[in-house]
Amino acid sequence: MPKIHLLISIVLVAFAVASCSSSPTGRSQMIWKSDKELEAQSRKAFNQMRASMPLSTDRKKIDFVYCVAEAVVAVLDPPYSDFEWDLAVFDNDAVNAFAMPGGKIGVFTGILKVTENQHQLAAVIGHEIAHVTARHSNERASRASLTGIGVNVAAIILGGGHSGATYTAQQALDAGAAVGISLPHTRGQESEADIIGLEYMAKAGFDPRESVPLWQRMAASSEKAPAEFLSTHPASETRIENLVSEWPKTLPMYNEAIEEGRIPTCSKE
Numbered sequence: 546m547p548k549i550h551l552l553i554s555i556v557l558v559a560f561a562v563a564s565c566s567s568s569p570t571g572r573s574q575m576i577w578k579s580d581k582e583l584e585a586q587s588r589k590a591f592n593q594m595r596a597s598m599p600l601s602t603d604r605k606k607i608d609f610v611y612c613v614a615e616a617v618v619a620v621l622d623p624p625y626s627d628f629e630w631d632l633a634v635f636d637n638d639a640v641n642a643f644a645m646p647g648g649k650i651g652v653f654t655g656i657l658k659v660t661e662n663q664h665q666l667a668a669v670i671g672h673e674i675a676h677v678t679a680r681h682s683n684e685r686a687s688r689a690s691l692t693g694i695g696v697n698v699a700a701i702i703l704g705g706g707h708s709g710a711t712y713t714a715q716q717a718l719d720a721g722a723a724v725g726i727s728l729p730h731t732r733g734q735e736s737e738a739d740i741i742g743l744e745y746m747a748k749a750g751f752d753p754r755e756s757v758p759l760w761q762r763m764a765a766s767s768e769k770a771p772a773e774f775l776s777t778h779p780a781s782e783t784r785i786e787n788l789v790s791e792w793p794k795t796l797p798m799y800n801e802a803i804e805e806g807r808i809p810t811c812s813k814e
């Protein structure tokens with residue numbers, strides 16, 4: 546009997562350790578997967594996507610996305626500032642973008658039809674990077690592993706609504722148009738990515754107020770915009786209210802960036 550008790554207490558401790566971490570905004574997170582392992586698997590999946598999906602060859606578009614992403618990444622704190630961030634601009638009409646553990650960012654050219662300027666693209670990229678720094682993939686992978694389903698990490702990142710499925714990059718692309726690349730984010734994760742993303746863009750010198758027209762335009766393009774930006778997101782009005790309620794905090798960050806000379810000039814054309 547003592548042995549059984551010991552086992553039970555070990556299991557309880559394991560659960561306690563797994564459940565007691567908290568996200569950057571103070572939401573409690575159940576995380577018990579290895580970040581390093583997820584990062585390695587993400588790198589592999591990202592390389593597969595880059596090898597099999599058409600990349601943009603439009604120099605202006607690539608430079609524009611690179612310029613915005615570089616400015617946002619520059620304001621990150623360790624350990625994320627130490628990552629070798631990678632960017633791929635996919636030639637695809639889907640209104641989509643994603644970021645993976647380990648610092649891999651993918652932007653579909655379709656999103657550039659929705660973003661009117663550098664500030665709005667920064668809102669998107671800040672949101673995606675926030676999913677990484679808030680360890681949302683690990684949260685999803687941990688939750689999936691608790692259910693005992695052997696879930697492919699790439700599937701979780703690329704469209705984990707299909708638990709247990711093994712996605713190839715091409716299948717992910719095909720599915721991406723229909724269901725979105727990051728289907729399984731929860732609303733809590735989405736709201737959190739909005740808030741943290743707003744801070745990143747402001748610190749980088751992008752106007753956080755531009756996030757409002759951006760998400761309104763995103764909602765208006767809902768026929769093309771997949772799940773990452775719509776179905777699991779807070780309802781548009783709530784989302785806008787949440788963003789506006791963060792302005793007293795983020796506008797001073799923006800003003801400080803401008804004063805300190807962080808004034809990005811990423812040109813769309």
Ligand SMILES: [Zn+2]
Pocket residue numbers: 672673676730735738773774
């Ligand atoms: Zn999101």
